[in-house]
Amino acid sequence: MDAIFNPKRRTFLKVGAATGGGLVIGFYLPGAAGVAEAATGPTKLNAFVKIGADGKVTFVTGTSEMGQGAHNALAMMIAEELEVDFKNVRIEQGGIDPAFANPRYIGFRAVGGFQATGGSSSVRNVGVRVRYAGAAARFMLISAGAEKMKELRSECVAENGYVVHKPSGRKVSYGALANDAARQVAPDDPVLKQPSEFKIIGKATPRHDTPPKVTGKALYGLDVKRPGMLIATVAKCPVFGGKVKSFSADRALKVKGVKKVVQISSGVAVVADGFWAAKKGRDALEITWDEGPVAKVSSPGMYQSWAALAKGPTAAERLKTGDVATALATAAKRVESVYEVPFLAHVCMEPMNATAHFKGDSVEIWAPTQAQSWNAHWVSQLTGVPTSAITVHTTYLGGGFGRRLESDYVLDAVETSRAAGNVPVKVVWTREDDLQHDFYRPASHNVFEAALGADGMPTAWRHRIVGTSILQYFKTFGHFLRKDGMDPTSAQGAGDYFPYDIPNVLVDYVNNNPGVPSGFWRSVGNTQNGFLLESFVDELAHAAGKDPYQYRRQLFSKPHAARLRAVLDLVAEKAGWGKPLPAGVHRGIAAHFAYGSYCAQVAEVSVARDGKVKVHRVVAAIDPGWIVNPATVERQIEGAIFYGLTAALYGDITIKNGRVEQSNFDNYKILRMDEMPKVEVHILQGKGEQGGIGEPGVNPVAPAVTNAIFAATGKRIRKLPIKPEMLRT
Amino acid sequence: MATSLTLNVNGKSRLISVDDPDTPLLWVLRENLGLTGTKYSCGIAQCGACMVHVNGEPALSCITQVSQVAGKKITTIEGLSRDGGHPLQKAWIAEEVSQCGYCQPGQIMSAAALLAKNKNPSDAEIEQAMARHICTCGTYNRIRKAIHAAAAMTRKGA
Ligand code: FES
Ligand code: FES
Numbered sequence: 001m002d003a004i005f006n007p008k009r010r011t012f013l014k015v016g017a018a019t020g021g022g023l024v025i026g027f028y029l030p031g032a033a034g035v036a037e038a039a040t041g042p043t044k045l046n047a048f049v050k051i052g053a054d055g056k057v058t059f060v061t062g063t064s065e066m067g068q069g070a071h072n073a074l075a076m077m078i079a080e081e082l083e084v085d086f087k088n089v090r091i092e093q094g095g096i097d098p099a100f101a102n103p104r105y106i107g108f109r110a111v112g113g114f115q116a117t118g119g120s121s122s123v124r125n126v127g128v129r130v131r132y133a134g135a136a137a138r139f140m141l142i143s144a145g146a147e148k149m150k151e152l153r154s155e156c157v158a159e160n161g162y163v164v165h166k167p168s169g170r171k172v173s174y175g176a177l178a179n180d181a182a183r184q185v186a187p188d189d190p191v192l193k194q195p196s197e198f199k200i201i202g203k204a205t206p207r208h209d210t211p212p213k214v215t216g217k218a219l220y221g222l223d224v225k226r227p228g229m230l231i232a233t234v235a236k237c238p239v240f241g242g243k244v245k246s247f248s249a250d251r252a253l254k255v256k257g258v259k260k261v262v263q264i265s266s267g268v269a270v271v272a273d274g275f276w277a278a279k280k281g282r283d284a285l286e287i288t289w290d291e292g293p294v295a296k297v298s299s300p301g302m303y304q305s306w307a308a309l310a311k312g313p314t315a316a317e318r319l320k321t322g323d324v325a326t327a328l329a330t331a332a333k334r335v336e337s338v339y340e341v342p343f344l345a346h347v348c349m350e351p352m353n354a355t356a357h358f359k360g361d362s363v364e365i366w367a368p369t370q371a372q373s374w375n376a377h378w379v380s381q382l383t384g385v386p387t388s389a390i391t392v393h394t395t396y397l398g399g400g401f402g403r404r405l406e407s408d409y410v411l412d413a414v415e416t417s418r419a420a421g422n423v424p425v426k427v428v429w430t431r432e433d434d435l436q437h438d439f440y441r442p443a444s445h446n447v448f449e450a451a452l453g454a455d456g457m458p459t460a461w462r463h464r465i466v467g468t469s470i471l472q473y474f475k476t477f478g479h480f481l482r483k484d485g486m487d488p489t490s491a492q493g494a495g496d497y498f499p500y501d502i503p504n505v506l507v508d509y510v511n512n513n514p515g516v517p518s519g520f521w522r523s524v525g526n527t528q529n530g531f532l533l534e535s536f537v538d539e540l541a542h543a544a545g546k547d548p549y550q551y552r553r554q555l556f557s558k559p560h561a562a563r564l565r566a567v568l569d570l571v572a573e574k575a576g577w578g579k580p581l582p583a584g585v586h587r588g589i590a591a592h593f594a595y596g597s598y599c600a601q602v603a604e605v606s607v608a609r610d611g612k613v614k615v616h617r618v619v620a621a622i623d624p625g626w627i628v629n630p631a632t633v634e635r636q637i638e639g640a641i642f643y644g645l646t647a648a649l650y651g652d653i654t655i656k657n658g659r660v661e662q663s664n665f666d667n668y669k670i671l672r673m674d675e676m677p678k679v680e681v682h683i684l685q686g687k688g689e690q691g692g693i694g695e696p697g698v699n700p701v702a703p704a705v706t707n708a709i710f711a712a713t714g715k716r717i718r719k720l721p722i723k724p725e726m727l728r729t
Numbered sequence: 730m731a732t733s734l735t736l737n738v739n740g741k742s743r744l745i746s747v748d749d750p751d752t753p754l755l756w757v758l759r760e761n762l763g764l765t766g767t768k769y770s771c772g773i774a775q776c777g778a779c780m781v782h783v784n785g786e787p788a789l790s791c792i793t794q795v796s797q798v799a800g801k802k803i804t805t806i807e808g809l810s811r812d813g814g815h816p817l818q819k820a821w822i823a824e825e826v827s828q829c830g831y832c833q834p835g836q837i838m839s840a841a842a843l844l845a846k847n848k849n850p851s852d853a854e855i856e857q858a859m860a861r862h863i864c865t866c867g868t869y870n871r872i873r874k875a876i877h878a879a880a881a882m883t884r885k886g887a
Contacts, residue, residue, distance in 0.1 A: 066829055067827075067828030067829030067830065067866045068828070069828075206822070206825060207825055207827075209827070209830065210821070210822050210825055210826075210827050210830075211813055211822060212830075213827040213830030213833055214813060214817075214818045214821040214822060214826075214827065214830075214833055214834070214837060215766070215806065215807070215810075215813040215818065216764070216765070216766015216767070216805070216806035216807050216834045217766070218830055219765075220765075220768075220831060222759075222765070222768070222769060223759075223765035225763070231760075256731075256748035256749065257748045257749075274752075274756060274760045274761075275756050275759075275760065275769075276749060276752045276753065276756045277748060277749070280749070347865050348829075348831075348865065349768075349770050349776070349778060349829065349831040349832050349863070349864070349865050349866070350768070350770065350829070350831045351769070351770065396829070396830065397829060398768070398770075398829050398830075398831030399829045399831060399865055399866060400829075401865075428769075430772060431770060431771045431772060431773075631825055635825065635828060635868070635871070636828075638867055638868075638870060638871075639828055639866045639867040639868065640867075641867065642866075642867020642869070643865070643867055646865075646867075664771055664772075664773055664775060665771050665773075665775035665776055665863060666773065666775050670863045670865060671867075671869075672859075672860060672862070672863065672869070673855075673856050673859045673860065673862070673869040673872065673873065674856040674860065676867070676869040676870055678870070679870060
């Protein structure tokens with residue numbers, strides 16, 4: 001249960017009559033910005049659910065749909081509690097409203113009620129509120145139905161869009177009751193259905209958004225069209241942090257179709273009547289940049305300085321138990337390794353873009369965004385327009401992966417609209433802009449040391465992480481950066497949850513970023529740390545001469561790792577661990593906990609003589625607790641495996657003189673169909689808290705593959721991405 | 730001087746005017762004709778998001794200059810079927826291929842060109858026909874399955 005919303009206090013639940021008749025149920029958060037509007041009257045209520053006098057059910061959501069299936073899952077939850085046929089529920093993307101604040105970000109209300117989609121939180125955090133809204137509506141409909149039929153309320157039930165008087169079988173439709181229900185008092189404590197009563201939740205349910213997505217009708221940010229809208233591209237300094245020193249727009253303005261050239265904080269915007277003119281105009285700009293200090297930064301030097309820092313005396317502690325120094329000094333056997341992971345780009349298929357209309361005292365935005373509230377907050381900071389006068393219309397997102405939690409692309413559009421004379425402007429980033437001005441998954445240098453006892457099991461584990469910090473860049477959460485430099489996201493999955501039963505542990509972190517923007521990348525710190533932990537533990541198993549599966553099994557012996565051990569066992573069984581494989585094919589195993597879910601994977605891999613790696617099959621087992629839509633869970637895990645595998649095989653953003661060296665899909669490779677392994681997903685619904693689905697599947701794949709590579713070749717991959725030259729024989 | 734051209738798009742003749750005859754077909758479809766089902770993602774023939782048919786052959790509209798296709802038959806995702814009833818669209822829905830969905834119109838256009846020639850493609854033939862496409866949501870296995878399903882539907886005369 002989240003801290004702010006308490007279903008027992010009905011002040012959070014707002015009931016009203018819908019314009020045009022019917023019942024509306026929504027929420028508001030006392031104390032958050034915008035409450036006044038939410039509370040002024042039923043017609044202004046930003047609803048979770050509307051039931052029309054015609055019986056139509058509309059589910060309004062503030063959650064962004066980026067492919068993860070959250071819209072559908074939440075609508076299933078509301079249909080379940082409401083007792084209506086899921087097919088009759090219409091999903092509507094809501095605007096920006098405190099009612100849509102995501103309970104996951106409740107701790108961050110200092111900067112406004114946070115409506116954002118991230119952290120694999122839609123179902124497990126937002127879903128609870130949605131269910132209460134549905135349950136409240138059901139309660140009021142039953143009351144209204146009992147009154148209408150003049151029967152005892154206790155003899156009436158909700159069934160498939162009707163209130164039914166059980167003894168007589170008489171029934172009234174929701175549509176006929178919607179107006180009366182709106183006059184009922186919201187229940188103090190709406191009772192949620194028990195899992196045993198679920199008819200929709202837990203069943204594979206087709207997604208509402210598939211049909212528009214196969215006909216080209218689905219509307220993404222790039223498809224937004226407004227009357228009088230102009231298109232802009234922005235020339236940004238290729239060096240991070242660089243600024244415009246001077247520029248000439250003369251040649252750009254000669255390009256037919258170019259209307260204006262304006263300077264904004266992030267560079268020079270060329271505003272035209274179409275993309276092609278805007279791009280040609282941008283190519284024609286003559287800009288002198290003040291490149292700033294980051295121009296001296298290149299990848300090799302960065303990793304060298306991190307190697308030096310890793311040996312230094314100071315670091316911020318993340319996890320400390322026992323006495324690592326003594327255990328290492330007195331160990332029967334010691335294992336030491338150094339690992340490096342690179343920066344990674346997000347590569348949403350739809351490049352960053354946003355449409356904005358700055359109107360002086362208000363701002364209207366259309367964007368494929370994961371972070372409506374943060375967008376509004378930063379737009380307000382930029383323009384001085386209060387957040388209550390900023391509207392954000394969310395389109396479908398052509399991928400998100402954490403990239404669209406940032407606000408930079410929205411600010412580009414708002415600033416350009418203002419500078420171009422308060423006209424609606426769509427700012428389009430090219431793929432090159434998108435790859436070279438990302439907030440990259442942090443890179444890091446890692447030093448591991450472990451001590452093994454006589455039985456081969458570890459008695460000490462030391463892990464030092466040196467690398468870039470997300471929170472240093474993500475200003476909205478900046479206050480979570482500890483004074484000693486500890487960024488909890490950098491050690492996420494390395495120290496916050498430590499699965500292994502080892503008596504002496506020290507995990508610490510040195511924050512060092514020479515200026516490469518770092519950001520949230522599907523699964524965040526877990527993406528690098530899942531690889532690191534599950535690789536090094538594989539090394540320990542090998543040093544101990546033990547089977548990697550059994551070795552982990554033994555290490556996952558504490559109660560908090562019980563569910564991780566269960567998915568490990570399941571994946572080993574389903575993958576046929578220990579059973580023979582075709583010649584040349586080898587297995588690797590890995591398991592990791594993230595965002596409340598436990599995931600284990602086995603990869604089957606072969607390595608050709610030229611070092612080329614082929615991943616034939618990945619078997620995954622996941623325990624997210626109870627689930628809403630198994631079809632979505634399967635597809636999210638498949639997608640996560642693709643995402644993690646692309647990164648492991650190809651993902652590498654490198655910096656030269658402060659610039660990203662990669663520019664487009666020709667030199668930032670993405671896995672294609674012929675390289676995609678077979679994927680098998682097994683779902684375990686363990687007891688305990690519900691976990692997320694979008695992110696946890698990303699983490700185990702890289703170590704499962706590199707551990708399989710070790711099994712195949714005896715070569716340990718300690719630096720990602722995996723390159724054929726590392727494996728050539 | 731703007732250039733006027735007549736394009737044949739989805740069976741209709743459309744008069745358009747562009748400042749630059751080198752403008753990629755992609756932007757003309759999206760901006761001049763409002764056919765936004767054809768997507769931009771890389772602009773350099775690397776991802777397939779912009780795939781359309783020109784005279785029945787798959788063509789990447791991001792590198793096709795509009796002046797080159799005047800008078801040719803252009804088909805976009807909007808013109809693939811009247812009501813989303815192409816076997817591939819049906820199979821895509823049944824298999825629930827799409828995640829974010831952004832790459833899918835392009836994927837479907839390549840798949841349609843394949844099925845028009847080959848009613849029973851093998852995995853290898855599908856992979857070859859789809860090699861120009863990227864899906865960063867990782868839906869490839871579902872796409873392959875949906876193409877097989879659509880091929881089966883077509884063979885049965887659906
Ligand atoms: S946009 Fe044409 S191939 Fe990528
Ligand atoms: S479905 Fe998202 S890119 Fe393919």
